[in-house]
Amino acid sequence: MNSLFQLIARHRVLASTxxxxxxxxxxxxxxxxxxxxxxGLFAMGFNLLFGYMGLLSFGHAAFLGIGSYLTGxxxxxxxxxxxxxxxxxVIGAAxxxxxxxxxxxxxxxxxxxxxxxxxxxxxxxxxxxAESLTGGENGLxxxxxxxFNVLGVPVDFLNPMVKYYIILFFVVxxxxxxxxxxxxxxxxxxxxxxxxxxxxAACGFDVAKxxxxxxxxxxxxxxLAGSLRGLHLSIVPIDSLHYLQxxxxxxxxxxxxMGTFFGPFVGAAVMLYLEDVVTTFTKHWMAVxxxxxxxxxxxxxxxxxGTILSKLQINQDSKS
Amino acid sequence: MTxxxxxxxxxxxxxxxxxxxxxxxxxxxxxxxxGMLNVVNFAHGAFFMVGAxxxxxxxxxxxxxxxxxxxxxxxxxxxxxxxxxxxVRPLYGRGLDYPLLLTFGLSYVxxxxxxxxxxxxxxxxxxxxxxxxxxxxGIGYFPKYRLFLIGATALIILGVWFLIQKTRYGLIIKAGAxxxxxxxxxxxxxxxxxxxxxxxxxxxxxxxxxxxxxxRSVNPEMGVPILAESFVVTVVGGMGSPVGAVVAGLLVxxxxxxxxxxxxxxAELSIFVLMAVVLLIRPQGLxxxxxxxx
Numbered sequence: 001m002n003s004l005f006q007l008i009a010r011h012r013v014l015a016s017t018x019x020x021x022x023x024x025x026x027x028x029x030x031x032x033x034x035x036x037x038x039x040g041l042f043a044m045g046f047n048l049l050f051g052y053m054g055l056l057s058f059g060h061a062a063f064l065g066i067g068s069y070l071t072g073x074x075x076x077x078x079x080x081x082x083x084x085x086x087x088x089x090v091i092g093a094a095x096x097x098x099x100x101x102x103x104x105x106x107x108x109x110x111x112x113x114x115x116x117x118x119x120x121x122x123x124x125x126x127x128x129x130a131e132s133l134t135g136g137e138n139g140l141x142x143x144x145x146x147x148f149n150v151l152g153v154p155v156d157f158l159n160p161m162v163k164y165y166i167i168l169f170f171v172v173x174x175x176x177x178x179x180x181x182x183x184x185x186x187x188x189x190x191x192x193x194x195x196x197x198x199x200x201a202a203c204g205f206d207v208a209k210x211x212x213x214x215x216x217x218x219x220x221x222x223x224l225a226g227s228l229r230g231l232h233l234s235i236v237p238i239d240s241l242h243y244l245q246x247x248x249x250x251x252x253x254x255x256x257x258m259g260t261f262f263g264p265f266v267g268a269a270v271m272l273y274l275e276d277v278v279t280t281f282t283k284h285w286m287a288v289x290x291x292x293x294x295x296x297x298x299x300x301x302x303x304x305x306g307t308i309l310s311k312l313q314i315n316q317d318s319k320s
Numbered sequence: 321m322t323x324x325x326x327x328x329x330x331x332x333x334x335x336x337x338x339x340x341x342x343x344x345x346x347x348x349x350x351x352x353x354x355g356m357l358n359v360v361n362f363a364h365g366a367f368f369m370v371g372a373x374x375x376x377x378x379x380x381x382x383x384x385x386x387x388x389x390x391x392x393x394x395x396x397x398x399x400x401x402x403x404x405x406x407x408v409r410p411l412y413g414r415g416l417d418y419p420l421l422l423t424f425g426l427s428y429v430x431x432x433x434x435x436x437x438x439x440x441x442x443x444x445x446x447x448x449x450x451x452x453x454x455x456x457x458g459i460g461y462f463p464k465y466r467l468f469l470i471g472a473t474a475l476i477i478l479g480v481w482f483l484i485q486k487t488r489y490g491l492i493i494k495a496g497a498x499x500x501x502x503x504x505x506x507x508x509x510x511x512x513x514x515x516x517x518x519x520x521x522x523x524x525x526x527x528x529x530x531x532x533x534x535x536r537s538v539n540p541e542m543g544v545p546i547l548a549e550s551f552v553v554t555v556v557g558g559m560g561s562p563v564g565a566v567v568a569g570l571l572v573x574x575x576x577x578x579x580x581x582x583x584x585x586x587a588e589l590s591i592f593v594l595m596a597v598v599l600l601i602r603p604q605g606l607x608x609x610x611x612x613x614x
Contacts, residue, residue, distance in 0.1 A: 106603040114551040121548045122592040290428030297422045
């Protein structure tokens with residue numbers, strides 16, 4: 001059992017990929033699976049900053065939104081091919097992250113959360129007011145992906161299963177990238193900053209530069225999630241930019257287990273599945289999600305995945 | 321820009337001050353709780369919203385604004401006491417993020433509770449009897465209620481200032497914020513002080529809710545944008561500085577109303593731009609101490 005766990009831990013990208021490849025078959029319907037895939041990526045991108053470096057941003061909806069809108073605007077207004085439009089969304093979100101990060105990393109702790117939330121609202125109002133490009137309150141409609149061929153095989157994006165695997169392709173690339181970042185020296189510096197910022201600085205690491213770099217990477221990954229979401233929904237709702245959406249990333253990370261590789265994904269899956277189940281009984285799912293979240297903050301701060309991991313860890317220690 | 325006169329400018333300034341008083345009150349409540357407990361109350365906007373709902377509800381039932389003005393902060397204050405005692409208190413010593421996250425979850429729940437109780441459309445806002453209409457302030461006619469709002473806010477702020485600067489309780493609060501260990505050693509039940517300060521902060525949030533209710537639509541989501549705006553005020557004023565909270569609150573209100581006079585489309589953006597500029601020049605805020613942001 002333990003050796004299996006260690007095998008999974010060593011090949012976490014491969015393990016995640018295999019799990020996600022069979023994931024749509026254990027979900028009640030594909031749209032939910034796609035939603036979880038996208039929000040799982042969003043939460044993982046967010047967790048890079050929060051879980052691994054200890055910076056609690058409440059403005060990450062901005063990057064989800066920028067990714068969605070730039071991809072959508074590229075397709076609807078400029079007729080870009082969808083691959084190029086995704087790239088535009090990711091790069092746009094990363095640039096947004098550079099600007100927001102530059103301002104926000106000047107502050108610390110709780111102040112950082114407040115500043116990111118406020119800066120996220122700026123992005124909200126900019127896209128809200130640019131009605132001719134974004135559709136304002138009604139959102140941007142008509143984000144379509146036309147059927148295309150891969151090596152002569154026709155691919156129809158509207159088929160939910162096909163859509164799932166196309167989106168999975170991009171998600172796996174991002175997961176691989178996240179794993180690479182965490183295994184690199186940069187990943188070690190990130191955790192050093194989380195544990196003790198002053199000591200990390202004393203060890204000679206450029207704390208400000210690392211924070212900014214991780215902020216940009218995190219923003220780009222969340223931007224990719226946004227791009228994919230725009231393609232999935234074929235519209236971009238203005239809600240994408242709302243700070244309650246940023247809060248969702250926070251909740252998913254905590255619920256699954258912040259600072260763990262796969263935790264945010266687990267959190268996204270549990271939360272969206274819960275939302276799906278609860279809405280069949282009552283439209284007040286927010287109260288249920290809020291209560292579950294508070295319960296976890298109070299009693300299981302490590303989250304679902306984090307608690308499972310630490311239980312396994314304890315077993316390992318006692319055996320060795 | 322036709323018809324721009326000195327009078328119009330003054331009127332807009334007054335409107336900005338009325339708006340700013342609400343911001344100042346909210347930021348003051350946030351600041352009290354943060355200064356003492358080191359907790360950012362993410363549910364502050366939700367307490368504001370609950371205050372507005374309760375205020376309008378009691379006003380509708382009893383027809384007495386003053387009664388409602390007393391009862392509402394008492395109730396939101398009690399809600400605050402319960403929140404501190406049962407939800408926030410277990411999280412002390414677990415880092416700054418956890419109380420913030422918990423109160424964020426609480427805001428979700430409060431929004432839904434109000435939706436269930438009062439419906440998603442919210443309640444029609446009522447201007448209390450005797451405070452409707454306008455009054456000549458020398459340079460033109462200004463809504464009576466907004467003048468009342470400015471006066472009432474000034475009184476509340478003075479009251480809080482008096483409590484902190486001139487009473488024994490204030491002394492304990494200040495001492496507790498500076499060094500809780502010493503205060504504990506001196507035999508003060510610090511847990512009780514924290515409880516009361518949290519309750520007071522929430523009572524002020526509820527009070528600003530009922531005071532603001534005649535000037536805006538009362539719906540379950542009304543606390544959401546105002547939380548972001550109160551954060552802007554807190555960041556501009558400097559975290560943990562009550563003077564900063566009040567000054568920045570008024571400043572943000574005036575900046576908003578002036579921008580909406582000249583560039584209506586940019587009004588919402590203007591206060592965030594103000595924040596960005598302040599951050600670039602003084603990351604600790606106008607009245608914040610350097611290094612007091614950890």
